[in-house]
Amino acid sequence: xxxxxxxxxxxxxxxxxxxxxxxxxxxxxxxxxxxxxxxxxxxxxxxxxxxxxxxxxxxxxxxxxxxxxxxxxxxxxxxxxxxxxxxxxxxxxxxxxxxxxxxxxxxxxxxxxxxxxxxxxxxxxxxxxxxxxxxxxxxxxxxxxxxxxxxxxxxxxxxxxxxxxxxxxxxxxxxxxxxxxxxxxxxxxxxxxxxxxxxxxxxx
Amino acid sequence: xxxxxxxxxxxxxxxxxxxxxxxxxxxxxxxxxxxxxxxxxxxxxxxxxxxxxxxxxxxxxxxxxxxxxxxxxxxxxxxxxxxxxxxxxxxxxxxxxxxxxxxxxxxxxxxxxxxxxxxxxxxxxxxxxxxxxxxxxxxxxxxxxxxxxxxxxxxxxxxxxxxxxxxxxxxxxxxxxxxxxxxxxxxxxxxxxxxxxxxxxxxxxxxxxxxxxxxx
Numbered sequence: 001x002x003x004x005x006x007x008x009x010x011x012x013x014x015x016x017x018x019x020x021x022x023x024x025x026x027x028x029x030x031x032x033x034x035x036x037x038x039x040x041x042x043x044x045x046x047x048x049x050x051x052x053x054x055x056x057x058x059x060x061x062x063x064x065x066x067x068x069x070x071x072x073x074x075x076x077x078x079x080x081x082x083x084x085x086x087x088x089x090x091x092x093x094x095x096x097x098x099x100x101x102x103x104x105x106x107x108x109x110x111x112x113x114x115x116x117x118x119x120x121x122x123x124x125x126x127x128x129x130x131x132x133x134x135x136x137x138x139x140x141x142x143x144x145x146x147x148x149x150x151x152x153x154x155x156x157x158x159x160x161x162x163x164x165x166x167x168x169x170x171x172x173x174x175x176x177x178x179x180x181x182x183x184x185x186x187x188x189x190x191x192x193x194x195x196x197x198x199x200x201x202x203x204x
Numbered sequence: 205x206x207x208x209x210x211x212x213x214x215x216x217x218x219x220x221x222x223x224x225x226x227x228x229x230x231x232x233x234x235x236x237x238x239x240x241x242x243x244x245x246x247x248x249x250x251x252x253x254x255x256x257x258x259x260x261x262x263x264x265x266x267x268x269x270x271x272x273x274x275x276x277x278x279x280x281x282x283x284x285x286x287x288x289x290x291x292x293x294x295x296x297x298x299x300x301x302x303x304x305x306x307x308x309x310x311x312x313x314x315x316x317x318x319x320x321x322x323x324x325x326x327x328x329x330x331x332x333x334x335x336x337x338x339x340x341x342x343x344x345x346x347x348x349x350x351x352x353x354x355x356x357x358x359x360x361x362x363x364x365x366x367x368x369x370x371x372x373x374x375x376x377x378x379x380x381x382x383x384x385x386x387x388x389x390x391x392x393x394x395x396x397x398x399x400x401x402x403x404x405x406x407x408x409x410x411x412x413x414x415x416x417x418x419x420x
Contacts, residue, residue, distance in 0.1 A: 011277050
């Protein structure tokens, strides 16, 4: 009888501990993948971003910090991408078209960052921008030339890039919102650009 | 007795060597390069090492350990929780990107999956074992199907086609395991019947032989 009581007690204890571990480890049974976890984490605590020197489609060099004080929508791409980056480009275009014209540039900017600086020179960046309707001012296509800076930036955003078998890359695709304070504030699904644009407008 | 002890000692040393081999950066990179290698080779191997290591411990220790932690049921529950954890895509990603998570994987799989299962297994009746088998097989099949059918990439560290091939492997493995388990039930049943027939015959034989002896 004592053995049974012991068994029941330990089982209950272990079940409670195990459930607790799963609760903590999955953000309350919500985040089962690293991607949802990344999004939940950023919503809770906006993340500071490392400094990065960017070069845009016209060869102009500037800093990510230059966007401080404005809302910044960020996507990560590589220009040879024929699949998901095109959806990203289309989503970005929808967002851009939703933002009031007078706010664009003054209070809101869009940035497509290439993680393939070796191939994506300004000419290729420009071609990508033209293809998706970027104006090159309010929506710029950029690359990060310094490899360490790029890695730090990808790490802070939580972007994992892996080479696929066809010379391209696979990467987690999303739309990122950087707040006026320069912190990564929110990550949205790329198939809901209008919702993202609406929230952007609310934040104006 | 000394012979058995030294044999166990050698066995444990081999297991530790295998464990360290699995922990080398080269082996880790190799096995973790694909989702299938990570989920279906490395993780089961780590759990299996714990299981076998437990079997090599002196029987008395195994009994003490089992009794100390309240018998077979809590052991099974611990193993279920720990093994389920390492089926989460998030846990796989984390093990690849954070060294502490990787270390936790190498510690928890032998100690919290293999060891408790080995301790509890002998004490489980056919219902307990059947529950574990069906639970494991169905989980494998459902997870495999999810990986095949998922419209999204569940692991940031793996390609979509790897996810799909791992999914198919899991489904195939589930089918194979199910067939094997089912077969073992039938074959095992026959073997038991056969065994009882033989013992019955033996008993009859001894009786048969015994009676004439008695008569003489």
